[in-house]
Amino acid sequence: MTMIGPYSFEDYLQAVESFHGSVAPGLLVGGFMVDLAMKRMPEGALLNAISETHACLPDAIQLLTPCTVGNSRLKIINFGRFALSIYEKDSGEGVRVFMDAGRLESWPTIRAWLFKLKPKAEQNRERLLAEIREAGQRLCRVQPIRVDRQHLHKKNKGRISSCIECGEPYPLQDGPICLACQGATVYVSIPDRQQGRSMHLILVKPQHPGRTSRGLVGNCGMCGEPYPESDGPVCHACQGESVRVIRD
Amino acid sequence: MTMIGPYSFEDYLQAVESFHGSVAPGLLVGGFMVDLAMKRMPEGALLNAISETHACLPDAIQLLTPCTVGNSRLKIINFGRFALSIYEKDSGEGVRVFMDAGRLESWPTIRAWLFKLKPKAEQNRERLLAEIREAGQRLCRVQPIRVDRQHLHKKNKGRISSCIECGEPYPLQDGPICLACQGATVYVSIPDRQQGRSMHLILVKPQHPGRTSRGLVGNCGMCGEPYPESDGPVCHACQGESVRVIRD
Numbered sequence: 063m064t065m066i067g068p069y070s071f072e073d074y075l076q077a078v079e080s081f082h083g084s085v086a087p088g089l090l091v092g093g094f095m096v097d098l099a100m101k102r103m104p105e106g107a108l109l110n111a112i113s114e115t116h117a118c119l120p121d122a123i124q125l126l127t128p129c130t131v132g133n134s135r136l137k138i139i140n141f142g143r144f145a146l147s148i149y150e151k152d153s154g155e156g157v158r159v160f161m162d163a164g165r166l167e168s169w170p171t172i173r174a175w176l177f178k179l180k181p182k183a184e185q186n187r188e189r190l191l192a193e194i195r196e197a198g199q200r201l202c203r204v205q206p207i208r209v210d211r212q213h214l215h216k217k218n219k220g221r222i223s224s225c226i227e228c229g230e231p232y233p234l235q236d237g238p239i240c241l242a243c244q245g246a247t248v249y250v251s252i253p254d255r256q257q258g259r260s261m262h263l264i265l266v267k268p269q270h271p272g273r274t275s276r277g278l279v280g281n282c283g284m285c286g287e288p289y290p291e292s293d294g295p296v297c298h299a300c301q302g303e304s305v306r307v308i309r310d
Numbered sequence: 311m312t313m314i315g316p317y318s319f320e321d322y323l324q325a326v327e328s329f330h331g332s333v334a335p336g337l338l339v340g341g342f343m344v345d346l347a348m349k350r351m352p353e354g355a356l357l358n359a360i361s362e363t364h365a366c367l368p369d370a371i372q373l374l375t376p377c378t379v380g381n382s383r384l385k386i387i388n389f390g391r392f393a394l395s396i397y398e399k400d401s402g403e404g405v406r407v408f409m410d411a412g413r414l415e416s417w418p419t420i421r422a423w424l425f426k427l428k429p430k431a432e433q434n435r436e437r438l439l440a441e442i443r444e445a446g447q448r449l450c451r452v453q454p455i456r457v458d459r460q461h462l463h464k465k466n467k468g469r470i471s472s473c474i475e476c477g478e479p480y481p482l483q484d485g486p487i488c489l490a491c492q493g494a495t496v497y498v499s500i501p502d503r504q505q506g507r508s509m510h511l512i513l514v515k516p517q518h519p520g521r522t523s524r525g526l527v528g529n530c531g532m533c534g535e536p537y538p539e540s541d542g543p544v545c546h547a548c549q550g551e552s553v554r555v556i557r558d
Contacts, residue, residue, distance in 0.1 A: 083376050213496045
């Protein structure tokens with residue numbers, strides 16, 4: 063029976079669908095790759111992982127190993143290659159698994175997918191998944207690697223302080239104010255209803271009108287109007303609403 | 311009963327332990343934050359997410375929303391703040407949830423943890439988890455946000471080609487050779503056994519001696535010795551071994 067990590071092939075498909083949202087080809091290839099890597103590693107070792115791409119592969123790693131982005135044991139370092147490494151946390155020694163393009167002659171549908179030779183709408187998805195299942199680990203190659211010592215250890219965030227601009231905790235090593243207040247934001251500035259505009263999305267920058275304890279009256283984070291903070295993070299009216307945008 | 315997304319509090323702890331590896335305080339706070347955000351979003355909307363930190367929060371998002379790093383619906387943009395946004399994929403409209411440091415007066419153990427006022431060994435873990443459970447969403451504030459249009463859509467990788475250095479598929483827009491071959495690597499260069507050294511970890515750079523079909527004799531990716539490629543990605547001998555490093 064084809065196994066991927068602890069899963070039967072069918073159970074792995076279910077796990078992928080539930081976590082990733084769809085049975086993406088990259089998760090199938092990735093499953094075989096992670097399985098191959100994990101079998102090369104000593105049992106009981108504390109393992110870390112690197113994905114050399116953002117696409118799909120990180121989810122196969124997160125499903126099949128103890129390494130996740132949130133526990134800092136999976137790093138995504140975008141070299142644009144569909145490859146991953148699993149290695150011992152302290153020594154950096156382990157294996158790299160990559161797709162061997164030279165072996166794709168016998169798997170034309172996989173080749174067309176990997177090299178994006180056809181638009182997605184023209185790809186035969188069933189055939190692609192069947193080819194991946196048939197090819198399995200024969201698509202992959204394994205290399206021993208050692209990860210450079212400077213990439214092995216988590217950087218310490220150092221002291222945490224409240225940003226004097228937005229009031230939120232941030233690592234002091236980022237500067238006198240947090241990175242977001244230094245301008246590194248992804249949010250657009252939106253006029254505040256409190257400033258007399260009829261646009262109802264409020265400013266991105268959090269407002270901290272000197273409140274230091276619960277039980278005080280503050281401005282609702284949703285509509286901007288005063289309310290008793292003991293009601294929760296937004297006022298009762300807004301607790302009943304989903305996001306609503308009313309334009310000018 | 312305290313619920314976090316679809317989970318009872320106890321089931322959420324189990325899900326966290328299984329995915330993240332431990333019941334980290336950041337996953338508990340994060341669970342309340344994600345739950346708060348998701349309740350503000352319209353049902354059935356196609357949602358994307360941003361985590362403003364690498365630490366813990368991405369895993370709460372991946373557990374409780376359809377957004378993962380591998381399906382590109384979760385982006386981690388490190389502003390160093392313990393905050394997240396959930397927003398509609400196309401409009402960018404949604405909510406940001408952050409921890410309100412001004413509300414931590416009543417929760418000294420949470421405050422000490424968030425601001426790292428005590429070394430980890432001196433923290434009272436049980437008390438910390440109990441405080442987080444008690445405080446729940448009262449720790450958080452919600453802001454409506456709109457994500458800047460330029461950050462909304464996935465960048466297309468464009469054409470994929472085989473790198474003429476390493477032979478692996480890579481996005482042609484990265485340059486004439488892939489980023490790794492341009493020098494952007496995390497691996498140290500290791501002497502190759504085939505070059506007569508007794509160090510048994512082989513070169514990181516993949517070797518592609520002109521093989522274009524299966525069934526040929528190639529060099530084993532593990533020990534570097536010639537073997538029939540039909541045996542699999544590594545030779546039979548190496549299929550029975552875990553990673554073994556023999557030094558000079």
